[in-house]
Amino acid sequence: MKLEVDQLVKRYGGTTALDSLTLRVADARVLALIGPSGGGKSTLLRVLGGLETPDSGTVMVNSRPLPAGEVGLIPYRRRNGFLFQQFNLFPHLTALENIALPLEKAHGLDRGAARDTASAALGRFGLSSHAHKLPAQLSGGQQQRVGIARAVAHQPEVLFLDEPTSALDPEMTAEVLELVQELAEAGQHIVLSTHEMGFAREVADEVAFIADGRVAEHAPPARFFNEPASPDSSRFLSRVMRW
Template sequence: MQLSFKNLTKSYGPRRVLDDISIDLPDAHAIAVIGPSGGGKTTLLRTIAGLERPDCGQLSIDGELLRFDDTSLLLHRRSIGTVFQAFNLFPHLTALENILLPLEQAHGYRHPEAVEAAESILKRFQLEGHADKKPAQLSGGQQQRIAIARAIAIKPRFLLLDEPTSALDPEMTAEVLDIIGELQDEGRDLLLVTHHMGFARTAADYCLFVADGRIVENGPADRLFAEPKSKELQQFLGRVMRY
């Protein structure tokens, strides 16, 4: 996935969350976005996900300019898979129905095909025993794995993950990170906002450090963690790596 931003700006009221971002990133398979809370990581991901319209500026993905009218955004959102922090699943639908909904309603699968696709993915994630459970009957880790299953069932161009483990305890975090690592290993493009520096470093091949609404530093993940250049990143890593 190759991302380019040009003068990308977004404000909420007086607060600038994306501050005139202009950069052409190299092609990368797995991009990790790190940075302090409130620095604009999530807004950046949401803009790429087509869930947020920038106030001005442009965004291209794989050389294709993203247009921000309703129809284009809808088609864009259908072509990618997005997973949020928590509460991704619809509580009135079972795990299986949650996966079927986008397949049948947004991607034109017929019911038998959709069931087949959904069941094979649940099986792959070893969740087949939970297909008929409602989200409330599942653990946080299971819910998040089903949300990931729902996101990849539609065969997305790439996967966007917004702090997918921040609402989970360490054990569940591990089970979710395992799956993400697995997806990354099989060459699926993904962009991940995360607080797990270790995971960002090992799983991602490219890394963005976002703070104060700007991409302060970017580069191959190994380089970024081994020799941070900017003072902000040095301070940030110093703070988060302390414990």
């Protein structure tokens, strides 16, 4: 996966979420975005995932510019996958329907094929026994795994994960992170924001430290975690690693 983000600006009212952010990733399978809350990680992910339109700047994903405008972004979103921090399954649909409905309506599969593909996706992550349960009947970890199954069922080019474990307890966090690791090892291209430093160090090919709407540091994890170059990132790391 190749990313070229140039001078990206995104403002919400008076606050500047992304302040001329520039990031170049030549070739990475897994890119981890880390940094303090409110630093711009989520906004960058939402722009990369095609959910938010930047005020200025350019984004190229795999050498193709990000489409402009809501209508142009729909095919882009269909090509990729996105998972949010809060479990965002559709509460009125079963686990299986949550996956099958987008396959049928957004990807144009016929009903039977959509259900087969959805079943296969659930089976792949050991969720077959939950196929006909509503989200409210699943644990947080199970919901997030169904969310991942939905995000990858159509074999996305890039999978965007916005703090996928921040709303989970440690056990469920492990359950979800293992799944993400499996996906990465199977060759899925992933951009994720996370507060799980151990995971970023283990699984990511590159780490970008984002604070105040900019990339403060960008390096392979071994270098970033052992010898952080910027004072901001070393302060951040010393605080989050302390406990």
